[in-house]
Amino acid sequence: MTLQSTISPVVARPPAALTMAAALNAAIHDSMRDDPTVVLFGEDVGPLGGVFRVTDGLYAEFGETRVSDSPLAESGIVGTAIGMAIYGLRPVVEMQFDAFSYPAFEQIVSHLAKMRNRTRGRISLPIVIRIPYAGDIGGVEHHSDSSEAYWSATPGLTVVSPSNPADAYSMLREAIASDDPVIFMEPKSRYWMKEVLSLPVQTTPMNTAVVLREGTDVTLIAYGPTVKTALATAELATAEGLSIEVIDLRSLSPFDDATVGASLRKTSRAAVVHEAAQFGGYGAEVAARLTERNFFHLAAPILRITGFDIPYPSPKLEEYFLPTPDRILAALGTWEWS
Amino acid sequence: MTLQSTISPVVARPPAALTMAAALNAAIHDSMRDDPTVVLFGEDVGPLGGVFRVTDGLYAEFGETRVSDSPLAESGIVGTAIGMAIYGLRPVVEMQFDAFSYPAFEQIVSHLAKMRNRTRGRISLPIVIRIPYAGDIGGVEHHSDSSEAYWSATPGLTVVSPSNPADAYSMLREAIASDDPVIFMEPKSRYWMKEVLSLPVQTTPMNTAVVLREGTDVTLIAYGPTVKTALATAELATAEGLSIEVIDLRSLSPFDDATVGASLRKTSRAAVVHEAAQFGGYGAEVAARLTERNFFHLAAPILRITGFDIPYPSPKLEEYFLPTPDRILAALGTWEWS
């Protein structure tokens, strides 16, 4: 089978309750249908459909040429994807779990991120690396890491993370269409979250943050798995008479200074919530840059409510590790409120 | 040859002008002399003495059993060091340049950093990974990276960086003696910096920051290669009537909140300087945590004067990339001074 174009007319599907996993699946499907240069490979993404079933059915539909199980080697997966992209394909690859992206670190940091720069813009690498990340699913060790700090500290990478099915679909399509390499971080604990959607759906551009809930007292910044936590916190806070604005960052790199800054200047207080350890975590960049740019609007320091500075714990201990609405509210309570 | 103890009496050497490379060499030498479980291996560390000559003469003195050239594979180097440490050795290994530590990323993050935690404290990994880092030596691509953000965001690792020969000796000896894995970051551009020393020298503990120069108006925080830049800035600033306190962090993880916080509370203004890109860089943690803990003492936002958010450039362009005293002073000038 060759990579001939087989573009079919885009028909809106009837509204249906879709999980995030299904929305991601549809996004890959539709991208492959519309663009014959999109290819998909990785560990178990073929007949099995991936361990989270995100690639379910794609092997059956598009065949071995466009969907394939690769040998078990992550550096190999990213390295060969780079070669394919040089030749004009748009590979979408999967790292089975967050910690299993680490063997590919050199290929990602020294080549994927830098190739455009090294070649003075001559070589684009339109590659999407899908990484199921974070915890809260009772996974054993090495299955719940949050690696976003590594990727977002690496110039040349675009790093995004959807928090809901609609964004999952829209952002993954945009990521696949992007000429920049995209680290697409999928919050594992949200794979089974359902939403009624009529596909194809297009949400706001991938590189923008979104105010999910308006509020006046505090800006609560979250992404991926902690968006749900932030929304729950805002809900709880109303009982205490606290009005929380919730921002879903969606894009970690670039950071949407405009949207977040505007909210902060309105509320004058902000906190960022993530699962990863705090020290050197992504929240440090959020706090540092918002403070730099909005210092005189701040009534209090920007807080970080995050995992502890320890390796991600075992399933029976993760409840003590993960930021909870209670813990967030308690943290906000440490501010002096005038 | 077996690993029999051959402890020789510690004799203070006469004062001599030593480069940082020579001080590091002496530190490894003295540690190996005093502790027969210390072994050294890596790429070209044997007869060649390392590409920066940091291990010069050690092969001749300690022989093949304790000093060896390994096959060319960084994951292999770190992975086998882990096995050796489980068996009671204290390996000191070298990654030839910063970017060449990336193939070892998985072994460092998933094992080296986590082994103590995974085994409930049963297995210690007293391993030192020496990484020549940062630029300013006219190196071609991949030879000038600053990877400290990756390591310091990883719980379980200790990350330190000396800025002068005395600290280089003292901190490396302490690192080798530590039961925790230490990422020992050596600023390449300072390898040839000389200082008159009488070895063995013991400076303040590795995990503490040091005020190198007192000042009253601004706290300038640096580490490794930028300490020199910070000191030069402070010197220049006196002409402008600005009194800058310079702190050499020395330890990136842990961070010495006490020393740095005390300085900041005195000056009420701070800036952090590093070579690495700003976005997600180590300076973000410095700014975020100092702000969190000292917000009401701050007269202005903490600034970050760093490399741009781009891959490290080619030799002829690095002068535009690196933070300079001018650039630092200009940044301090953007504060409103009342």
Place this chain on the structure above:
Amino acid sequence: MSLNVESPVVSTAPAPQPLRLIDDTGHAVTDNAGDFVLPDPGTLLGLYRQMVVARRFDVQVTALTRQGRLATYPSALGQEACEIAAVASLDPGDWLFPTYRDSIALLTRGVKPEHILASFRGEWHSGYDQYEHRIAPQATPLATQALHAVGLATASKLKQDSTVALTLLGDGATSEGDAHEALNFAAVWQAPVVFVVQNNQFAISVPLDKQMRCRTIADKAIGYGMPGFYVDGNDVAAMYAVTSAAVDRARTGGGPTLVEGLTYRMEAHTNSDDPSRYRAAGDVDVWRRRDPIERLDTYLVSIGALSDQERAGIRDEAEDLAAATRECMMLPVRVDPLELFDHVYADPRAALAEQRAFLAAELAEHAALAGQPPATPSAPTTPSSSTTPAGAHA
């Protein structure tokens, strides 16, 4: 001119027959045994007993996992010959570097069920004393443990000790860069290490022919300059003969060996896998007829080395273990949240002490809100001291 003619290997050549001593039907064979000989009946009976017990344990744990008592469990059903032979070839002072799949190897080496299962139950990452058993934590990041084994073996050699390291790997794991680096370092350093690859023909859903193209995994040994053996991994006699010889060779300064055991993963990859998506039930049946325990049973009976009574005794032992395992898995999991901070660094950190105090206060507050007595005040566990770990110099 055709390259195939010139090439030292024709990739389409059929694989040789795996080395074996007892065939599928339980008969001793010599057709493809090299100069390996059958272990004595006593040894074989011991291996039989261990396989039966291990299988019973494995089946029990799979059942408990289905009942939700464990977070996950990768079964080794069908792979008992590889697992038990590998462990049996080691001396007590030797070290084992297992994977997530090798719980029954741990069991056979004397680790208590509750300590093996602590990780799969979600209590802590590794639940046994690694130095007591000389077993590294079960490794999940594939092939990484092979390098640890090489390093430990090299340290043993440097110290002129006789300790050998043996590591277990899957077929899929051989594709990882770390597998290559481990084999190469071992060869160059002539480390006393044995690599046992359990070729169960699948890496989750991916069959061997999408994993590699050489005839056998043992062939890879050539590229490292070390001996490689392709063995019937369901024939415990052959596996034991080869791994024991490899361990002896390592111990006596002969360097590393690569042993491939050809076997089959009878169960799903883990409880959350669905093998019907990628393999036919019929394939499993073929391998059921090559069962490692059945064939040894037949052979032992044929030489009069296993009576019905002995078999019953072994089964009782296995049932007792299963019952004990069930029992301890029914006990509630006890964790101490404050232990989270205890084993991150040897050198205590102020920031972690703060975080620990924060969690302690939060727990106390929750307990107070819930009207419970505050949690037992738990002093920070002293970080492991800087003394050399016991057994490090074994």
Place this chain on the structure above:
Amino acid sequence: MSLNVESPVVSTAPAPQPLRLIDDTGHAVTDNAGDFVLPDPGTLLGLYRQMVVARRFDVQVTALTRQGRLATYPSALGQEACEIAAVASLDPGDWLFPTYRDSIALLTRGVKPEHILASFRGEWHSGYDQYEHRIAPQATPLATQALHAVGLATASKLKQDSTVALTLLGDGATSEGDAHEALNFAAVWQAPVVFVVQNNQFAISVPLDKQMRCRTIADKAIGYGMPGFYVDGNDVAAMYAVTSAAVDRARTGGGPTLVEGLTYRMEAHTNSDDPSRYRAAGDVDVWRRRDPIERLDTYLVSIGALSDQERAGIRDEAEDLAAATRECMMLPVRVDPLELFDHVYADPRAALAEQRAFLAAELAEHAALAGQPPATPSAPTTPSSSTTPAGAHA
């Protein structure tokens, strides 16, 4: 029982003789040529010319580097046969994936000296048009480029194109995990790719026997199920015959091949290396007598295919190139600091625009302070558009 007896490979077995067609003394030989035959005289003369020109270039650049005109330069002196044969076996539409050491391969493929040397001079990381020449940027992180070659070759196969990829690797680089993964992926996917390992016997200071223990690097092919060839890397005839056959094989659907050229690095690793620390001058002399150019010269003269006049003509050509190279390296380096921000992302970023403006202002201020006219206002280079790169579908 001795494992050595049983083992498929005895690691101490001597390596076979490398495949060759012209020996050290310039005589055609058939004793170890397999069924490869000498390329015709015209082809050999072409290779000779390219080698002479390449060497002159290499020597010139080493000299310029010693004079401080370049930041660094890894010489390929002595390795011309491997470099030129590899390039000569490719069609114009094929892709080359070279390392830092392979500048003369680029030269032979038509890249201009100033574009090759832009990186070593410190102007930009890669200074040529990769799509125009179908040459990936010279790779420094070892073995990483081999995976790119496999990926590109696989893409060519998926598109049913006839493009082949060839990658150059060093002996040391074969120890990296990426080398293993590349060989394995290539074999499993039957990618049209050729791996040419220049075994120059050193990885900086580390000799081959500390790098691996198998007889030859070509032996490693067995573990991947692909053909492997051990070739006299100083015999351009043999190298060309083997690499051409491998390229043809790849192009016609035969899959990947591993070719090892046994050669020697005559110069230091780079200008900043000091080989006296790790090898005897005498070793170098032995290899000087195996010089790839000398022996072909002798052979061509012996068959009457190279006259003194032709040789002089070739030398003139080489001198012209050297002079041109000198000249352009004497020109001052011109860089545009604002270009720093142009090629980081295809999708422009506000934060980078800010940083660019900051640098522009700083430059203007410095210029003003120095009393110079402000730097030419340089508009941001339009980020490469999203159109498919030219040549991507060759």
